[in-house]
Amino acid sequence: MNILSLITFIPVAGALVILCLPKEAEKPIQITALIASGLSFVFSLFVLYAFDRTTPLMQFTERFSWIPSMDIQYALGVDGLSFPLVLLTTFVTVLAIIGSFGIKERIKEYFFWFLILEAGMIGVFEAQDLVLFYVFWEITLVPMYFLIGIWGGPKKEFAAIKFFLYTLSGSVFMLLAILAVYFNTNPHTFYLPDLMAANANWSPRFQILVFLGFYFGFAIKIPAFPFHTWLPLAHVEAPTAVSVILAAVLLKMGVYGLMRISYGMLPLGFHWFLKPLIVIATINIVYGALCAMAQTDMKKMVAYSSVNHMGYCLLGIAGVTATGFQGAVMQMITHGIITGSLFLLVGVIYDRAHTRDISAFGGLAVRVPVYAALMFLACFASLGLPGLAGFISEFFCFLGSFQAWKIYAAISVLGVLATAAFFLRMMEKVFLGPFNNKWAGLSDINARELCSILPLTVMTVALGIYPKWALDIMNTTLVHMANMFK
Amino acid sequence: MEHLNLLYPEFALGSLALGLLVSDLFVAPKHGRLLYHLAWIISIVTLCLIGFTISDGAHFQGVGTLWAVDPFSQFFKMLILLTTVLSLLMGLEYRELPSKHAGIFTSLLLMASAGMMFLVSSTDLLLTFIALELISISSFILTGFERRNPKSNEGALKYFLFGAFSSAIMAYGISLFYGATGSTRLLNVTQAPGPLMILGLLFILLGLGFKASIAPMHFWVPDAYEGAPTPVTAYLSVAPKIATIAALMRIFTLMLPASMLDLTSLFTLLAALTMTIGNFTAMFQTNVKRLLAYSSVAQAGYMLIGLVAAGTSGGDVRGIEGVLLYSFIYVAMNIGAFVVVQAVATEAAAAGAKDPYGLEAFNGLARRSFGLALALTFCLLSLAGIPPLAGFIGKLYIFESAVKTGHIGLAVVGLVNSVVSVYFYMRIAYHMFFKQADSAEPIALGPYLYGGLAVAIAGVIIFGIYPEPLIASVQSSAGFLP
Known part of the structure; x- marks a missing residue:
């Protein structure tokens, strides 16, 4: 059974069903979307159950010739690096779809694009052929463009086209790099495992050039400094559920590509770039945190905190140790979960108050205790409080890179301080202090919102207390990867 | 004789x-x-x-x-x-x-x-x-x-x-x-x-x-x-x-x-110039017909890349095949786009619009006829070369032939141009999806337009997802006889 294809294309099937439903049939559309994403999630749980944690190899592989005359294959597979991300994607998408039930207008189009987006994201993490990877990578752009541009905030059109053009300009260089590696292997192939085996024949100069091509595409997606400028805009203008997806999954595509392709396929290029990478990681951490601190808009603050958190991922990767890699992958998962819930929570208050200005609130904890508790938990997790999910991944990132990059790790720790500072400041201004009577009519979080947020909160605590089960999935692969070029 | x-x-x-x-x-x-x-x-x-x-x-x-x-x-x-x-x-x-x-x-x-x-x-x-x-x-x-x-x-x-x-x-x-x-x-x-x-x-x-x-x-x-x-x-x-x-x-x-006569550098220049002028001028158009006109100039530039690759000394048949493939796909995607444009403009003219081919005529098309808006979007994205549509396969083939024959610079120009083109193609999508419509009436599509559009869209989607038969027939058609 081709279970990975099922996971990937069930959302597409759902999208086609939605396309056939009349646009007035709002309930059926919502339910179809939920079922499609839910099925996809259930199948990924099957994979989780059957997943062999003791092998670093690709599992559940599917491979057949897609376009033989261009040597393009349809090849899917998951290992300890990609499977956690697939699981994260299907999980978060279900919750984001539940969170989107509050969308009132143009429901049909919304869920259509959302499901197409899901298929693209899952495919990126599974693809084992570079052209297939590129196809999935690009598929995510168009739905995102429409999701931001139609249902977004006041500057949505600009945010949408900026996102589209920015990421596209990165990915065309990736395409060029893909073609370059294709012509420099014998026999010509786009199949990733074959390319990984062939890289010994590539000259350092070639690897560096190709690395830069790929890096350009990935760095924009991550987003790594100085290519991060599209992110705050897109995040702020996007509707809540789309921000969740953007932060929880889309950014991970860049980090994943860096680990899978740049590191795995171009070791010389990667090692050449280590120094700049660690500098960029440090800048991301410190600069992202400082920017977050300067924000008055809660959503923008969370957006910049993503820049900061992606910096930890880069830090972990730059360590090139098994621990660092574990930290990076773990950070991707925990950031997806925590920032996902943060965006959902910010969306909850925005739906009620129609403002996200930090200083407009005050003392809300009295009025909306459940909401405040959830928010506190998410913020603490995000700033890395021990016992919650964020801590363990950040710790691993530091641990993994400390040996190789003592000074940079030390500077990055400052970023942790700044992160704590801006989250605490936000919590204080919004939830503590004297109650702002303007918000006396504010209602607490409702059942639907709870449905979409609570699973994330539970995961945050669970991963914080017992991270081993998640680490077990990725461990073998990452240890193998770290030792691949030793 | x-x-x-x-x-x-x-x-x-x-x-x-x-x-x-x-x-x-x-x-x-x-x-x-x-x-x-x-x-x-x-x-x-x-x-x-x-x-x-x-x-x-x-x-x-x-x-x-x-x-x-x-x-x-x-x-x-x-x-x-x-x-x-x-x-x-x-x-x-x-x-x-x-x-x-x-x-x-x-x-x-x-x-x-x-x-x-x-x-x-x-x-x-x-x-x-x-x-x-x-x-x-x-x-x-x-x-x-x-x-x-x-x-x-x-x-x-x-x-x-x-x-x-x-x-x-x-x-x-x-x-x-x-x-x-x-x-x-x-x-x-x-x-x-x-x-x-x-x-x-x-x-x-x-x-x-x-x-x-x-x-x-x-x-x-x-x-x-x-x-x-x-x-x-x-x-x-x-x-x-x-x-x-x-x-x-x-x-x-x-x-x-x-x-015998190496005109490669001349054709390289022409290809780069055609793409760039076409795309950059299209950005400023407010009339859809003119926009598509400049876009078609740019498309000719992409095809010229294949010509350059085929004409390079020691060049291979891939360039020729690329042009054949791209031409085929171009027929589907461009005609598809014009079919929708004609349907929309007919309606706009009936409603008394000042410029039935202006971008404003497309305002809110997604609300009026989602299928039609989606069809046009697919054609435009295909023209821009976004996967998984046929235009991507065509571009990939052509750029591949360019890289193979060593025209990396030309490939870069082509790729950058594809990014630029997304801007103006998406401007039509912007009007269709983001703007409010003046009327909520769905656009009427006559049977022949419908048929033509169906053929075009089927080509754009099917050959994007499964291009193998098309490529195979193109490869068998690339043979010249003197």
């Missing part, structure tokens, strides 16, 4: 076109639609005639005649006829057309197609010139077919003036070529090219480049495309372009290979 019989599809088409011209005298204007139906049936029959020959090697030959009947030419002939059919279907739904001079219109369209079919087969400059004139003169009249529309007249006049000028230059080029080689035959040119011959060839390139709208010979394009009736615009933006590019390919890569 050996093997005249091999041209029977062209003769059939040409004589039936003449028949349509005569029948215009006997068919009342209100039955004009009948002639349209007749015309597209004729085109399909001709298409089938060619289709039967394509698998039969006995039908291919070239030596000793003015023309070569080979897989390459047959492929393009089929594409041209396909475009003709789709344009005629569009014409059936175009308000200004079927009732007036249907016989003349259809016969001119078929004449132009016959001219293109001669053009892609021609191996003699004289035949090339005559074929080109047949296309040109028919196209001038077709462009100005809306006699009461000043824009149509203006476009036709500009087209005519530019066209006449470029024809004259081309004729001069041919005479120079004749002076240098003593023959208008491209076959068996053995002399080393001297200045006279090179000058002649450059003039010939200029004449052909004008038809293919290669920058800087593209200035007539926006006005002619804007003024022409939409079905004609759709036709002109596809058929003459691919036919001339096929002719360019035959002359400059096969008949005069790079080992």
Whole structure:
């Protein structure tokens, strides 16, 4: 059974069903979307159950010739690096779809694009052929463009086209790099495992050039400094559920590509770039945190905190140790979960108050205790409080890179301080202090919102207390990867 | 005149076109639609005639005649006829057309197609010139077919003036070529090219480049495309372009290979210039027809990349295949886009819009007819080369051939241009999806437009997801015969 294809294309099937439903049939559309994403999630749980944690190899592989005359294959597979991300994607998408039930207008189009987006994201993490990877990578752009541009905030059109053009300009260089590696292997192939085996024949100069091509595409997606400028805009203008997806999954595509392709396929290029990478990681951490601190808009603050958190991922990767890699992958998962819930929570208050200005609130904890508790938990997790999910991944990132990059790790720790500072400041201004009577009519979080947020909160605590089960999935692969070029 | 019989599809088409011209005298204007139906049936029959020959090697030959009947030419002939059919279907739904001079219109369209079919087969400059004139003169009249529309007249006049000028230059080029080689035959040119011959060839390139709208010979394009009736615009933006590019390919890569006269750097420059000018000018257009006109200029540039790759010394057949593949896909995506444009503009004109082809006419289309908006979006994304649509496969193939033959710089220019193009293609999507509509009425789509759109969209999607059969047939059609 081709279970990975099922996971990937069930959302597409759902999208086609939605396309056939009349646009007035709002309930059926919502339910179809939920079922499609839910099925996809259930199948990924099957994979989780059957997943062999003791092998670093690709599992559940599917491979057949897609376009033989261009040597393009349809090849899917998951290992300890990609499977956690697939699981994260299907999980978060279900919750984001539940969170989107509050969308009132143009429901049909919304869920259509959302499901197409899901298929693209899952495919990126599974693809084992570079052209297939590129196809999935690009598929995510168009739905995102429409999701931001139609249902977004006041500057949505600009945010949408900026996102589209920015990421596209990165990915065309990736395409060029893909073609370059294709012509420099014998026999010509786009199949990733074959390319990984062939890289010994590539000259350092070639690897560096190709690395830069790929890096350009990935760095924009991550987003790594100085290519991060599209992110705050897109995040702020996007509707809540789309921000969740953007932060929880889309950014991970860049980090994943860096680990899978740049590191795995171009070791010389990667090692050449280590120094700049660690500098960029440090800048991301410190600069992202400082920017977050300067924000008055809660959503923008969370957006910049993503820049900061992606910096930890880069830090972990730059360590090139098994621990660092574990930290990076773990950070991707925990950031997806925590920032996902943060965006959902910010969306909850925005739906009620129609403002996200930090200083407009005050003392809300009295009025909306459940909401405040959830928010506190998410913020603490995000700033890395021990016992919650964020801590363990950040710790691993530091641990993994400390040996190789003592000074940079030390500077990055400052970023942790700044992160704590801006989250605490936000919590204080919004939830503590004297109650702002303007918000006396504010209602607490409702059942639907709870449905979409609570699973994330539970995961945050669970991963914080017992991270081993998640680490077990990725461990073998990452240890193998770290030792691949030793 | 050996093997005249091999041209029977062209003769059939040409004589039936003449028949349509005569029948215009006997068919009342209100039955004009009948002639349209007749015309597209004729085109399909001709298409089938060619289709039967394509698998039969006995039908291919070239030596000793003015023309070569080979897989390459047959492929393009089929594409041209396909475009003709789709344009005629569009014409059936175009308000200004079927009732007036249907016989003349259809016969001119078929004449132009016959001219293109001669053009892609021609191996003699004289035949090339005559074929080109047949296309040109028919196209001038077709462009100005809306006699009461000043824009149509203006476009036709500009087209005519530019066209006449470029024809004259081309004729001069041919005479120079004749002076240098003593023959208008491209076959068996053995002399080393001297200045006279090179000058002649450059003039010939200029004449052909004008038809293919290669920058800087593209200035007539926006006005002619804007003024022409939409079905004609759709036709002109596809058929003459691919036919001339096929002719360019035959002359400059096969008949005069790079080992003899290396024009690679010139073509590289032209390709880069055409893409860049087309895309960057399209960014500023507010009229969809003009926007698509500039986009079609840019598309010609992408095809030229394939020509460059094929013409590089030691270049391979991938460039040729890339052009064939891209031409096929281009037919589907461009005609698809024009079908939707025509449907929307018809509605807008009925609602009394000042500029029925303005971007504003597309406001809120997604709310009025989501399917139609989605179809146009697919066509536009395909033109921009976004996977998993067919345009991506075409671009990938062409860029691959460019990288393979070492034209990395050109590939980079092409890729950057694709990004730029997303900006203006998405501007249409922006109006369709993000803007509010003035009315909530769904757009009516007549049966023929519907059929044409269905064919085009099916091509764009199916060959994007499963291009293998198309690529296989392209690979078997890339064979030239001298």
